[in-house]
Amino acid sequence: MAKSEAAPALCFGEKTDWLPAAVMAALLALLFVFILYPVVRVLWVSLADEKSQLTFIHFQNFFLRPLFRDALWNSLFSGFLVVLFGSLIAVPLAYITARYEFRGKILLQTLTTLPLVIPPFVGAVAFQQILGRSGTVNLLFMQWFDFTIPFMEGLTGVVLVQTLHFFPFIMLNTAVSLSNIDASLEEMAQSMGCHGFRLFRRVTLPLVLPGFIAGCLLTFIRAIDDLGTPLMLNYKNLLAPQAYLRITTIGIDDVDGYVICAVLVVLSLASLLAARKYLSLAEYATVQGARGVIRPLQGKRLAFVFLFSALALAISLLPHAGIFLLSFSKVWSFSVLPTRLSLDNYAEILFRVPHFIKNTLLYTGLAAGFAVTLGAAIAFLLLRSRLWGRNLLDALATLPLAIPGVVLAVGYIRVFHGWDFPGVGASLTSTWFILVIVYTARRLPYTVRACYAAMQQVHPSLEESAQNLGANRLRTFLRVTMPLISGGLVAGALIAFVTTCVELSSTIMLVPRIEYGPISYGIYVYMQSPLGRGAGAALGVVAILLVAVGTYLTHRVFGGRAASVFRV
Amino acid sequence: MRPWSPLLSALAICLTASTLQAKEVVIVTSFPKELFENYKKAFEARYPGIGVVVKAKQTNEGVTYLRETRAKPEADIFWVSAPDAFQTLKNDGLLEKYAPPKEITAKIPAKIGNFPIHDADGTYFGFAISGYGLMWNKNYLQGHKLPAPKEWTDLTNARYHGHLVISAPSRSGTTHLTIETILQAYGWEKGWNLLLNAGGNMGAITERSFGVPEAVISGQYGIGVVIDFFGLAAIASGQPVDFVYPPLTSVVPASVGIVKGAPNMEEAKTFVNYLLSEPGQMVLFSPDIARLPVMPDLYAKAPANYPNPFKTKMGGVDFNDQLSSGRRDIVNSLYDHVITFRHKELKDAWGSIYKAEEAAAKSKGANVTQARSLIADARKHASQVPIDEKKASDKEIVAGFRGKSGLKAQMETEWETAAKANYTKAKELADKAAGMAK
Secondary structure, eight states, rough: OOGGGGGGOOOSSSSHHHHHHHHHHHHHHHHIIIIIHHHHHHHHGBBBBBTOOOOOOHHHHHHHHHHHHHHHHHHHHHHHHHHHHHHHHHHHHHHHHEEEETTTTTHHHHHGGGGGGGOOHHHHHHHHHSSTTSSSSHHHHHHHHSSOHHHHHHSHHHHHHHHHHHHHHHHHHHHHHHHHHHHHHHHHHHHOOOOOOHIIIIIIIIHHHHHHHHHHHHHHHHHOOOHHHHTTOOOOOOOHHHHHHHHHGGGGGHHHHHHHHHHHHHHHHHHHHHHHHHHHHHHHOOOOTOOOOOOOHHHHHHHHHHHHHHHHEEEHHHHHHHHHHHTTTEEEESSSSSEEEHHHHHHIIIITTTTTHOOOOOOHHHHHHHHHHHHHHHHHHHHHHTTTTTHHHHHHHHGGGGGOOOOOHHHHHHHTTOOTTTTTBBGGSTTTTHHHHHHHHHHHHHHHHHHHHHHTTSOHHHHHHHHHHTHHHHIIIIIHHHHHHHHHHHHHHHHHHHHHHTTOHHHHOOOOOOGGHHHHHHHHTTTSSSSHHHHHHHHHHHHHHHHHHHHHHHHHHHGGGGGGGGOO | OOHHHHHHHHHHHHHHHHHHOSSSSEEEEOOOOHHHHHHHHHHHHSSOOOOEEEEEHHHHHHHHHHHHTSSSOOEEEEESSSSSHHHHHHHTOOOOOOOOOOOHTSOOOOOTTTTEEOTTSSSSEEEEEEEEEEEEEEHHHHHTTTOOOGGGGGOGGGGGGGTEEEEOTTTTTHHHHHHHHHHHHHHHHHHHHHHHHHHEEEEOOOOOOTTTHHHHHHOOOOOOEEHHHHHHHHHHHHHEEHHHHHHOOOOEEEEEEBTTTTTTTTHHHHHHHHHHHHHHGGGGGGGTTTTTESSSGGGGOOTTTTOOOOTTTOOSOOOHHHHHHHHHHHHHHHHIEEEEEEEHHHHHHHHHHHHHHHHHHHHTTHHHHHHHHHHHHHHHHTTTTTOOOOHHOOHHHHHHHHHSSSSHHHHHHHHHHHHHHHHHHHHHHHHHHHHOOO
C-alpha cells in the first residue's frame, strides 16, 4: 500500500476526535489478539531454551544441519524458477488482457484465475491421473512412442505444478500496472519517434516493472509457503513440508519445526517489504485515475492471441479437467480415461452429505463480510486520518500474507483452547466460529487492499461538501462514501470468498468436528477411503464452480481493476 | 452500527446452540469414513439420545491434539489402529482406566498369538485385529510385466525398482508397526538392510497412510505396503487390486481408549462397551470396513472366505510391544533421516547397483570379478544402518529424543550425513563397476 504521505489532510475537524481514535484502538486490539499474539506465541518456541530464556542456539543448529540447508536452498531455488517460468506465461497474458478488447475477455480473465484454485488432495490425484507416471499423458506416450516423461518427479514436479498454480499472481499484478500507465506517456514517446521494441524497453517496461516485480515477489512468497504441492508429490526436502511434518508429527517438543516456521516468516516478510517498496515507486510513476489505451483486436493478431491463451489455459487447467473426470468416475486405474462412470458421487455430496457445501458457503460468506467490514474501516483510517498507529495497523493487517496457515492455526489452539469465551460457555476452538475467524484474518490483507484502492478514488472534497451541508459523519460515510466504494467492497468480499473456498492448511488443524467441516475438510475425509476419490473430486468441482462464478462476478463488478486487490 | 446487532445475536444463538446439544460422545479417530460412519449410525440407532461426534485426524496428529488440549479435554474417545500410540498416551497419563463389564470381556480371549488384546492396566482395549501386508494393482503389474509379490523380501527385487510405495512410519502408525514387524522378524541389522534396499526401490514415500492405497488404486505405483483392511476394502469396492499377508507378519489389535478427564465419561464407557459387544463387533464384517473382530465365536457368522486370525496360522512373528514402543521415536526418526529425506540419493544408488549387476551378468570380460566385488561393496554402503540395536533402545538416547536437548538434532544430523555419504559412495562404486563390466 502507498505510504501515508499520499493521505490527504484530516477531513473531519481539525482536532483528533474520539470516534476514529476509538475505532483505531479497537482495530489494533483485534489484530493484536487474532494475528500478532498467536503468531508470536508459536514463534517464541524457536527462541526459547529449556528454561524459557532467549537463545539463538536453535537457529544456529538450523544452519548447521545439511538437511535444513538443502531444504532452504531447494525452497529458494524452486521459488526462483517458479517466478521465472510463471512470468513466461503470465506476462503475455497480462499484456493481452490489459491492452486489447475482444470478445470473451472476461471469460479469459475468469479462466486464468482458476489455476489459483486447486482443491487439496483431489487436485493431487487429478494431477497424477493426468501427468503422473501412469497418467493419461504418459500412458498415451507409452502406447505411441514407448517412453514416458517424468513430469511429476522430485523438484521438477514441484516447479511445474507451482508454476501452473501461481502464475495468475504475476499476471494480475502486471495487468493492473499496464492498464494504469497513462496513455499520454506512450503517445508522447511515439510522437517523438520512439516506436516498437524501443518504446517498450524505454517507456513501457520501466513503468510496468514495479507491478511486475511485486507480482513476482508475491508468487515467490506463495511458492515457498506452499505446502499442498510438495506433499502431493511426496517431495519433502523443502522448508514448508519440513516444518509441517515436524510440527504435526512431534508437536511442541520439536523445536526445529518452529525454527523453520520462523525462517519462512522472515523470508516472506523480507519479500513482502521488497514488494511494497517497489510498488510504492509505481504509485509515483502513474497519474491517479489514468487509463491505458485499449485497442480492439482483430485478424491475425486475434488468432495468435487466441492460440496462445488456449495453449496456456489448456496446460494450466489440466488438473481441473482431471478433477472433473474423476468426479464422474468409479474406477480409474492405470487407464487413459476412467473405465467406469457414475453420477453417484454427486448424489453423495449434494443430497446425502450436503453439510460440507453449506458450511463452506456459511463460513466463507461470514468471513468475507467481516474481512470487508474490517478492511473498509482500516482503509478509511489509513487514508482519511492522521492518527498515531496507522503504520502499525497497516503492518498488522498485511502480516497474514507472510504467515503460513499452520502457524496461525497452531497459535489459535495455543491461545484460545481451554479459555471459555465470554457468552459462549465454551472455548472458541470448540465452535465453528474459529474457522470464520481464521479465514477473516488470513484474507484481511486482500480486502484492505481492495477497500483502499476503491477509497483512493473518492475525492475527500465530496465528503467535505456533504458535511458542509449538515450531514454528520456517520451519515456522510453511509450515504456518500459507501455508495461510491461499494464496487470495491463487493470485489474485496468476492476475492476473500474465492480464496477461502478451498483453504486447507489452517482448516485441517482447527475443524472442531466433522459436521462443522467445510469442503476442503470434506475432501480430506473422503480421500481416506477407496471409494471416496470420486466424491472428493465432486466436492472439488463444486469448489471450482463457486470460485469461477465468484471471479466472473468480480470482473463484472470491478472491471479492469479487479486484479488490484491481489497486490501487496 | 445497527446492521451488526441482528447478525451478532444470530451468531450468539448459533454458538450457544452448538454447545447445548443433548448427550454426545466425542471421538478422535484416524479410521476411514466408512468405518466411523457405519459405527455412528449403528450406535445412534441403538442408543437414541447419544450423538456421536467425530474428529477425523491422523494418528500422530491425534496424539498431538490430545497433548495440546490436556488442560481441558474436549474429546472422550481415542480410536486408532496403532497400539504404540496408545502406549505413548498411557505413558503421558492421557488415558482413563476402565474395566468393562465381565459379560462383555468374557467372550474375548486375552491374547492373539503372543500379543495381549487389551492393555494390562485397562487403559485401552482391542476391538479389531489387523495384519499387515502388500497390496498391488493388477492392471499395473500386467502393464509393466511384473510378478505379484509374496513376502517382505520381495520388496528388494531389482525388477520392482521405482514401482513400490510406502508411507513414512513417522506419519503412519500402521506403517511404523509394519517396520517394527520386519525389524523383529529379521533382526535389527538384517531388517534395516531389507528396509534400506526396499527404500531404494520405492517410487514414493507418502506422508499419509492412505496415500499408499490411493497410489496403488489409481495405478501410479504397482505395489504398496499397507494394513490389511485398506487392501480388503479396496477389493470389496471393485478396484482392480489384490492383497496378500506375507508369511512372516504380526497380528496386532486395533484399539480404543477413554481420554483422561473425558467430558462425557458415561457416554464414552457406553461406546467402549458397545464396540466390544457382539452387535458392535458384527459391524466390522461390513464389506466396506472389512476388519477382523476380536471375538472368535463371531467368525462362524463371517462372510465367505473371510480370514480368521484365531484359526489360520497368521503371523510367525511374536510382536514385542514394549520393545516397539520403547524405541518408536528413534526408529521413526531414523527411517526419515536415512530413507525418507534421502530418498533420491538412495533410489539413485540402488538404480546404479542394479544396472551394474545387469552389466556384470551379461559381461564376459576379464574385469568381471573385480566388478562383482565393487558391486558387493556398493550394496554394503547402500544398506548400512548408522546405529546399532542396543543404542536404539538406550535409555539416555530415548530420553534425549523426548526432551528439548540438542542430542536429537545431533544424532539426526549424524545419520543423514552418513546416509548421504554412503549412498553417494555406493553410486560411485556401482557406476565404476558398470564401466568395468562393459
